[in-house]
Amino acid sequence: MTAAPQGINPGPVTDWILERRPELVGPLDFNLITGGASNLTFRVTDQSGAALVLRRPPTGHVLASAHDMNREHRIMAALQDTPVPVPPVVGLCQDESVNGADFYVMGFVDGKIVFNLEDGLAVEPALRPTMTNSLTDTLTALHAIDPDEVGLGDLGRKEDYCARQLRRWKRQVDEGSDREMPLFQELHDRFVATTPPQQGAGIVHGDYRMDNCMMGHDGSVAAVLDWELCTLGDVLADVAGMAMWWGDDPRAAGRLADVPTKADGFGSRVEMLEHYGRNSDRDVSDLPWYVAFQHWRLAAISEGVRVRFAAGAMGDQEGAANADGLASVDNLITIADEILTSGQL
Numbered sequence: 001m002t003a004a005p006q007g008i009n010p011g012p013v014t015d016w017i018l019e020r021r022p023e024l025v026g027p028l029d030f031n032l033i034t035g036g037a038s039n040l041t042f043r044v045t046d047q048s049g050a051a052l053v054l055r056r057p058p059t060g061h062v063l064a065s066a067h068d069m070n071r072e073h074r075i076m077a078a079l080q081d082t083p084v085p086v087p088p089v090v091g092l093c094q095d096e097s098v099n100g101a102d103f104y105v106m107g108f109v110d111g112k113i114v115f116n117l118e119d120g121l122a123v124e125p126a127l128r129p130t131m132t133n134s135l136t137d138t139l140t141a142l143h144a145i146d147p148d149e150v151g152l153g154d155l156g157r158k159e160d161y162c163a164r165q166l167r168r169w170k171r172q173v174d175e176g177s178d179r180e181m182p183l184f185q186e187l188h189d190r191f192v193a194t195t196p197p198q199q200g201a202g203i204v205h206g207d208y209r210m211d212n213c214m215m216g217h218d219g220s221v222a223a224v225l226d227w228e229l230c231t232l233g234d235v236l237a238d239v240a241g242m243a244m245w246w247g248d249d250p251r252a253a254g255r256l257a258d259v260p261t262k263a264d265g266f267g268s269r270v271e272m273l274e275h276y277g278r279n280s281d282r283d284v285s286d287l288p289w290y291v292a293f294q295h296w297r298l299a300a301i302s303e304g305v306r307v308r309f310a311a312g313a314m315g316d317q318e319g320a321a322n323a324d325g326l327a328s329v330d331n332l333i334t335i336a337d338e339i340l341t342s343g344q345l
Contacts, residue, residue, distance in 0.1 A: 005032045007040050007059050012098045017044065017052065017105060020091050024050055039072075039228065043108065051108035052090060057101050068228075069102035070094065071155075075203075075227045076106065078150040083141040087214075087223050111214040111222040117247070120260025123219075128265030130219030135210055136272055138221045139242065140279045143202045143235040152232070158201030161233025162293065166191055169300035176304050183333050184303075187296050190340060196286040202235040209245040210260055239276055240290030243269045243345070244298070251335050254328050270345065292339035299332035 004010040008030045018026055025047040033041045033053070040059070044052040055072065073092040080086065088107035093099065114120060114131070123131065147153045157164065170188045173181060205212075206229025216222035246269035247262035260266070277284040306325030339345065 004030050005042065007032075007056055007099075008042060008054075009099045013054070013103075016093055016098050017090070020105070021052070024048075024052075030054070039069075044105070052105050053087065053108050054103055054105050056099065056103035059100075069104050071230070072227045073104040075152065075155070075230050078152050079142075079145075082145055082150060084138060084145070085221055085223050087225075109214045109223040111216045113211055113213075114215050114260045115211040116258045117260060117262050120263035120266065123260070123263070123265075125265045127219035128263065129267065131210070131215060132261065132266045132272055133275060134220040135213065135242070136275045137279065138213070138224060139205075139208055139238060140276055142205065142208075142224070143238070143280060143282070145203055147201070147203055147232055152203060155203075156231035156233065158232045159198065161198060161201075161204065161231075161237065162195050163192070164233075165237070165293075165297060166195075169297050173300050173303055176307055178307055178310075181303070181333070183337060184296070184299060187292075187333065187336055187340065191289075191293055191296065194289065194340075196236075196289055198234045199236070199282050201232050204231050204233045204235055204238050206230050206238070206241075208238045208242050236282060236284065236287065236290045237294065239273065239284070240287055240294045243273055243287070243291050244294045246272060249335070249345075251331070251338070253331050273345075288339055288343050288345055291345055292336045295332045295336035295339065299329050299336065302329045302332065 010028070010030060013030075014026055014028045017028060018024055027047070029045045031043045031045070033043050038058070040056050042054045042056075044054050055069065057069065070092060073089060076086045077089045080089065087109050090105040090107065092102070092104040094102045096102065112119075114123060120128075147155060147158075166188060170185075173184060205224065205227065207226060208224075212224070212226040213221045214223040214225060245256065245259055245261075247257055247259035248268050249256075261269075261272075273284065273287060302325070306329060309325065
């Protein structure tokens with residue numbers, strides 16, 4: 001057994017897993033897949049090569065509500081027998097004596113994460129339309145699920161999703177920003193005044209895009225991942241988020257411009273949205289409002305990141321990094337303004 005990475009207490013965790021998967025051959029090896037400020041993801045491998053995945057909160061002092069293992073596990077468990085592909089769940093551990101924090105284990109899904117433009121260009125051209133259609137159809141399938149029928153009816157408030165989001169992110173900027181942001185504030189008021197009526201309530205993934213899915217080797221979505229922000233509400237916010245991350249808007253910059261779907265063959269975001277509209281029972285005529293809202297929301301999130309980053313110990317890079325952050329946030333606000341004003345993507 002190799003040395004366990006930080007965040008894993010190998011003995012008790014191994015015992016816990018083997019109790020639930022006795023066919024595995026110990027000892028188990030643990031390797032960090034993704035880390036940082038978000039939840040930690042580890043690949044767990046037994047001596048025969050069989051693999052599982054373990055998710056736990058970051059180590060150190062964290063806000064429990066922001067890293068709710070029970071919530072992620074509950075959502076994926078509820079979706080096991082639906083048309084939405086998710087990893088098979090093995091179990092949830094809420095006994096902190098095992099590993100110092102809650103964690104859950106799920107099956108390992110074979111496939112690849114298509115993260116950026118380089119990854120998109122590496123996809124076989126013939127598979128690119130398949131990926132786009134599967135990504136869109138999977139989101140349509142998620143939005144067609146009745147939360148009550150799968151036991152998720154109490155996951156969150158169903159009504160006034162956009163109003164709640166507008167209050168939340170305005171409050172974060174009001175309390176956390178170190179500067180005046182007049183256009184951001186003006187846009188908030190315009191969004192409040194023009195919010196489209198919510199069409200029912202569905203399961204909102206919260207951060208749906210290609211690199212938050214495991215893509216199968218045949219081009220289909222093998223599993224939808226990263227359910228940290230999942231809640232109930234207005235599903236068109238999900239569609240707009242996927243459109244924002246599509247990458248073919250010439251105004252996009254930074255990470256928004258370095259996305260796999262920018263490669264030829266994935267199609268335009270307009271084509272993707274038309275595909276969603278043909279297969280969904282939602283009226284998508286107000287999608288430009290939602291796409292503008294998603295840019296504003298990402299600006300609020302990015303402003304919080306910028307302020308925290310600028311306040312850290314960054315040495316000689318502090319000024320340049322802060323300037324880049326300011327430009328990125330302001331670009332998002334400008335795009336939101338242009339889309340909301342024109343009503344066009």
